[in-house]
Amino acid sequence: MFTVLKFAVTIAASLAIIYLLDRFVWQPKRRKEAEAAPRVTLAEVQSFWSDIEGSALPIAKATIQDPPPLTPQESRIGGAPLAIGNNALWPRNADSGFPMALVAQINFAELPQMGEFPASGILQIFSSFVMIDNAGACERVIRWDPDPQTSDLLEIPIEIQENTHKTREFSETARCVGLPLAFAVGRAPGNPYNWPFEENDPSMENRLPENEKVAAVLEEWEDKSERILTGYGDHWVGGHPLFVQYDVRGAYPKYQHLDRVLFHLGCDDQINLGDAGLLNVMISKQALARCDFQKAYLTWDCS
Numbered sequence: 093m094f095t096v097l098k099f100a101v102t103i104a105a106s107l108a109i110i111y112l113l114d115r116f117v118w119q120p121k122r123r124k125e126a127e128a129a130p131r132v133t134l135a136e137v138q139s140f141w142s143d144i145e146g147s148a149l150p151i152a153k154a155t156i157q158d159p160p161p162l163t164p165q166e167s168r169i170g171g172a173p174l175a176i177g178n179n180a181l182w183p184r185n186a187d188s189g190f191p192m193a194l195v196a197q198i199n200f201a202e203l204p205q206m207g208e209f210p211a212s213g214i215l216q217i218f219s220s221f222v223m224i225d226n227a228g229a230c231e232r233v234i235r236w237d238p239d240p241q242t243s244d245l246l247e248i249p250i251e252i253q254e255n256t257h258k259t260r261e262f263s264e265t266a267r268c269v270g271l272p273l274a275f276a277v278g279r280a281p282g283n284p285y286n287w288p289f290e291e292n293d294p295s296m297e298n299r300l301p302e303n304e305k306v307a308a309v310l311e312e313w314e315d316k317s318e319r320i321l322t323g324y325g326d327h328w329v330g331g332h333p334l335f336v337q338y339d340v341r342g343a344y345p346k347y348q349h350l351d352r353v354l355f356h357l358g359c360d361d362q363i364n365l366g367d368a369g370l371l372n373v374m375i376s377k378q379a380l381a382r383c384d385f386q387k388a389y390l391t392w393d394c395s
Contacts, residue, residue, distance in 0.1 A: 133306065134309075137294060137306060140284075144281050144284055144320070145281050149279070149331055150207060150330050150331070151279065151280035151328050152203045152278075153324070153325040153327075154275055154327040155274050156169070156273060157273065160269045164244070165243070167196070170194050170266035171197075171267075171271070172245040172246055173245065173246050174243075176242065177235040180244075186231075188220075191252050192220045193221070193262060193267075194216070194218055195232075196217050197217075198273075198354075199214050202275060204275060206277065206329075208381065209329070213236065213237060213239065215385060217232060219232045227343065228391040228393045234373075236383065238383065248267070253268050261363065263363070271362060280330070283334060284317040285335075286332060286333065294310075327357055331356070332353060333372040334356060334372070336370050351374075351377055352377050354373040355372075357371040370393065373388050375387055
């Protein structure tokens with residue numbers, strides 16, 4: 093009992109010290125620095141949001157449908173994919189031999205026309221969710237058939253059908269049946285939290301607004317940013333990526349050429365990649381134009 097009480101007193105004292113330091117040392121220091129810094133101007137905030145709108149890209153928001161997939165070619169998350177590719181076997185992790193998850197099968201003929209993306213053909217994305225570098229890139233297999241002539245499906249491996257710690261990212265329905273997708277086209281403004289916008293975000297700096305009009309814009313800044321992200325939906329093709337931790341392109345220059353999203357997988361009632369994890373399959377505009385999908389990178393991060 094004494095040990096628990098001593099621990100509680102220690103924690104309370106530590107929190108009190110932190111509170112006093114923040115109120116009487118850190119806050120005055122931040123206020124002094126803010127008062128000495130140049131004011132945030134109306135031109136700055138207008139330029140920031142103009143860049144966000146100017147970077148808007150077509151997006152096909154993917155909505156999960158209730159019935160199971162009706163045709164082998166249908167777009168889906170999980171389930172059994174169409175048997176395409178030179179080696180139509182279910183891909184497995186090179187080290188463990190465990191089957192990869194079918195992240196998505198995308199039939200571009202079902203999507204609204206989005207210019208840079210193919211008008212037809214089937215793309216399949218598999219992943220083991222095993223990291224292959226420190227930037228969050230994961231092992232993946234991508235298959236592409238511009239004109240599939242088969243209706244055969246791959247058989248779902250028994251290891252994926254079983255509910256184990258290796259398969260809990262996807263629900264049983266997602267793994268064993270598949271979640272068909274319907275797409276709706278839209279326009280996606282740039283992500284304010286992404287590179288390169290995050291580097292130029294005046295709201296993140298310890299500076300005061302130049303007048304009340306700028307103060308009102310800054311007051312609504314976070315809500316406006318969140319409305320943009322909510323507008324993306326849960327899963328999508330095109331648009332911009334969304335990360336949990338940070339935009340890997342800002343942290344790792346080798347990824348800065350990845351300016352198009354082949355597929356974004358979010359979280360919902362049937363899918364939870366780790367702790368609210370998000371998965372992005374990105375590619376460059378040039379590689380997308382050539383349908384060179386082997387140039388795509390799959391990144392995954394979570395809280």
